[in-house]
Amino acid sequence: MLLKDKVALVTGAGVGIGRAIALTCAREGASVVVADFNEVTGAETVALIESQGGRGAFIKADVSNEDAVASMVDFAVATYGGLHVACNSAAVSKGSGPIHEFSKEIFDNTLDMCLTNTWLCQKYEVKHMLANGGGNIVNISSNASLRGQPYNTAYAAAKAGVNLLTKSSAAEYGSKNIRINAVSPGVIRTPGVEKYFEEQPKIAEGLKRAAVMNRIGEPQEIAEAVVFLLSDNASFITGQILSVDGGQSVR
Numbered sequence: 682m683l684l685k686d687k688v689a690l691v692t693g694a695g696v697g698i699g700r701a702i703a704l705t706c707a708r709e710g711a712s713v714v715v716a717d718f719n720e721v722t723g724a725e726t727v728a729l730i731e732s733q734g735g736r737g738a739f740i741k742a743d744v745s746n747e748d749a750v751a752s753m754v755d756f757a758v759a760t761y762g763g764l765h766v767a768c769n770s771a772a773v774s775k776g777s778g779p780i781h782e783f784s785k786e787i788f789d790n791t792l793d794m795c796l797t798n799t800w801l802c803q804k805y806e807v808k809h810m811l812a813n814g815g816g817n818i819v820n821i822s823s824n825a826s827l828r829g830q831p832y833n834t835a836y837a838a839a840k841a842g843v844n845l846l847t848k849s850s851a852a853e854y855g856s857k858n859i860r861i862n863a864v865s866p867g868v869i870r871t872p873g874v875e876k877y878f879e880e881q882p883k884i885a886e887g888l889k890r891a892a893v894m895n896r897i898g899e900p901q902e903i904a905e906a907v908v909f910l911l912s913d914n915a916s917f918i919t920g921q922i923l924s925v926d927g928g929q930s931v932r
Contacts, residue, residue: 683912685710688761690754692744692802693771695722697871698821700729701900702768705908707735711766714757716742736761744771744798754805764809766911769802770821774836788835795839800846803861807854815858817911820847821903822865824926840865844922851920860919862910867926868897892927 689706693699695717707713707730715730715737717723723739730737738760742753757764773794776787799820810816825833826840847863854861868874868888874897878885889897906925909915924930 682710683908683914684766687711687765688714688757688763689911690714690716690757690764690767690806692716692742692753692767692769692798693821694726695719697873698866698869698900698903699768699770700726701904702770702907703737704729704733704735705901705904706766706768706911707733707737709908709912712736712761713738714753714760715739716744716753717771718743744769744802745793747801750798750801750805753802754809758809763813764806764816766817766819767802767806768819768821768907768911769799769806771798771802772821772840774833774839776835777833779832780834783835791835792839792842795836796842796846799843803846803850807850807859810859811854811857817915818850818859818861819907819910820861820863821907822847822863822922824865824867824924824930827865827922827924827930847922848920855919860910860915862915862919863922864903864906864910865922865924865926865930866898866903867892867924867929869903870897870899891932892929893932894927896927898925898927 689711691703694703694715703713703715715723715726720741727737727739740756742749774791822843823840825837830837851861
């Protein structure tokens with residue numbers, strides 16, 4: 682019970698990695714606020730938490746909107762009496778292709794949905810944690826941020842921003858009992874990735890071989906790393922980017 686009696690907030694918790702993180706936080710004893718802009722999948726996550734004997738509550742939130750983020754944190758505090766740990770997982774990337782053909786609209790949208798949203802969430806999470814003795818935050822980055830990713834430059838640049846946001850914030854708040862880290866997933870078997878594999882089977886095989894472990898990862902493997910960093914077992918770890926990728930980043 683690594684998060685016993687804690688209140689956890691997980692954004693993007695309706696599907697995939699975010700859902701796995703929310704379920705694992707609940708398994709480890711936290712009361713979990715499930716935040717997502719999709720009411721159906723968010724409610725499904727809460728139902729899964731409750732079916733396993735946990736406590737969960739859903740709030741619909743577009744975390745690229747500052748008022749929505751402020752309301753989301755207020756909801757967590759009002760529902761469960763506080764906010765001790767948070768994972769900022771929500772991200773949407775709508776475009777790919779050569780940079781000279783990329784529209785500014787899509788580039789700006791990617792930054793909003795993959796970097797600015799994380800900054801906004803941290804802003805309001807930290808405000809509450811500063812006033813209440815501290816807390817722990819994990820941001821979800823991507824291995825695209827570590828080495829670059831051709832034809833996906835906006836997403837890679839946004840996630841590289843998440844890495845420096847994490848390190849800079851950790852330096853600001855480490856002396857105030859707030860730890861901030863990031864987990865950088867490799868290729869993970871999410872619904873979006875599965876759909877991509879169906880459309881591009883040859884690319885799927887290449888991505889599986891990219892990791893030294895010769896397989897892709899599962900959402901649960903990301904969730905376990907996140908919960909470790911959120912827990913007191915990681916009490917002397919802050920400002921780190923933990924790559925959970927089966928060794929892809931060292932190949």
